[in-house]
Structures are given as structure tokens and as C-alpha cells.
Amino acid sequence: MLTLKFTKDCLMFKDIAKDDLEQILNLYNQNEKNIYATGIDRLMSLEDIHEKYLEVLVSSYEFFTGIFLHNDGSADSSKLIGVVKGRIDYENSEEAWISSVLIDNRYQHQGIGTKSVNAIVNHLNHAYDIKKFFIGIISGNSIGRCFWQNMGFNYLRTIEQYMTLNHHAEDFIIMQKEISQK
Numbered sequence: 001m002l003t004l005k006f007t008k009d010c011l012m013f014k015d016i017a018k019d020d021l022e023q024i025l026n027l028y029n030q031n032e033k034n035i036y037a038t039g040i041d042r043l044m045s046l047e048d049i050h051e052k053y054l055e056v057l058v059s060s061y062e063f064f065t066g067i068f069l070h071n072d073g074s075a076d077s078s079k080l081i082g083v084v085k086g087r088i089d090y091e092n093s094e095e096a097w098i099s100s101v102l103i104d105n106r107y108q109h110q111g112i113g114t115k116s117v118n119a120i121v122n123h124l125n126h127a128y129d130i131k132k133f134f135i136g137i138i139s140g141n142s143i144g145r146c147f148w149q150n151m152g153f154n155y156l157r158t159i160e161q162y163m164t165l166n167h168h169a170e171d172f173i174i175m176q177k178e179i180s181q182k
């Protein structure tokens with residue numbers, strides 16, 4: 001796993017550990033909209049999440065980072081409120097993909113998603129010299145599209161009829177953001 005560990009204001013970012021998986025599963029299964037963060041047309045199982053975790057664990061390019069809220073600065077009192085998953089491109093080390101961002105329902109629309117993505121993008125830019133970031137989003141995810149647009153991601157291309165979700169063929173929209181300087 002590509003290790004990420006840093007804090008930004010009251011948020012702490014650190015690698016997901018095996019003990020966190022049940023909590024992560026609960027986050028993914030909080031509501032039907034989170035299908036957009038999993039790309040699976042059903043509730044996730046513990047086996048699904050273990051499989052995803054193992055894939056990340058064996059790759060030095062992939063990150064699976066927990067977003068923890070900590071009010072008094074101590075790791076012990078921190079609370080898992082979200083997750084970001086992605087990877088540095090295998091062929092072009094100046095590029096990275098953010099494949100999934102998920103914020104606990106109870107903490108959404110408070111600016112935490114924006115703060116978290118900005119923190120991860122800046123960290124990857126400084127620590128690994130990543131200059132270009134890509135995300136892919138399912139066309140039906142209008143909140144997600146607004147979110148990435150607000151984050152300064154621009155439309156790149158569409159892969160038509162990429163997958164079926166809730167019996168609908170959904171396109172996959174790829175967006176990118178370039179960081180001009182470190």
C-alpha cells in the first residue's frame with residue numbers, strides 16, 4: 001500500500017487497517033447513493049471489502065486512506081468519517097487516479113469532502129510530485145459531478161454505457177485537474 005499519513009486542521013489521514021474494514025463497510029452501505037463510490041450494484045459484503053483491501057495491500061502504487069476526525073489531536077480519540085481510494089499511475093508517475101471518495105452521511109455537506117480531496121491532492125503533489133489527477137464518475141451521480149467541478153476538475157471524456165446500475169446503462173465521465181506548481 002502507498003502509505004499516506006498526515007493531518008490537516010482537525011482531519012487526520014492514515015492508511016486503512018484491517019481492523020477498520022467493518023467500519024468502512026458500514027460507511028459504504030449507509031445508503032444507496034454510495035453505490036457511486038463502490039461501483040457495485042448491491043450492498044457490499046465483508047468479503048468484497050476484504051478483497052479490495054488485499055488488492056491495495058499488495059500494491060505499492062495504491063492508497064486506501066481513512067479520513068479521521070480528531071478534536072484534541074490525539075490519534076486515540078479519532079473517529080473514522082470517510083475514505084479516499086486511488087493510485088499513482090503505473091506508467092506515468094506524474095499522474096494519479098482518485099477512484100473513490102466517500103464521506104459519512106452525517107458529516108456530508110460541511111466542506112469535509114472538499115478539504116479532504118484538497119489535502120490529498122496537495123500531499124501527493126508535494127510528496128510524490130504528482131501533477132495530474134484524474135477521477136471517473138458515473139453519469140447519474142449529479143452530486144458527485146458538482147463536487148468534482150467545484151474541486152476544479154474539468155471534463156475530459158465519456159466512456160459510454162460503461163456499466164449497469166439499478167437496471168440503467170450508465171456512462172462513465174472522466175475528469176482531470178492539473179497542478180501547475182509545487
Ligand SMILES: CC(C)(COP(=O)(O)OP(=O)(O)OC[C@H]1O[C@@H](n2cnc3c(N)ncnc32)[C@H](O)[C@@H]1OP(=O)(O)O)[C@@H](O)C(=O)NCCC(=O)NCCS
Binds near residue numbers: 104108111113144
Ligand atoms: C461527493 C461527496 C464525497 C461530497 O462530500 P461532502 O463532504 O459532502 O462535500 P462538501 O461539503 O465539501 O461539498 C462540496 C460540493 O459538493 C456538492 N454537494 C455535496 N453534497 C451535496 C448535496 N447533498 N446536494 C447537492 N450538492 C452537494 C456541492 O456542489 C458542494 O458545494 P457547495 O457546498 O458549495 O454547495 C459525498 O457527497 C459522498 O460521500 N457521496 C457519496 C459517494 C460519492 O458519490 N462519491 C463521489 C464519487 S467517487
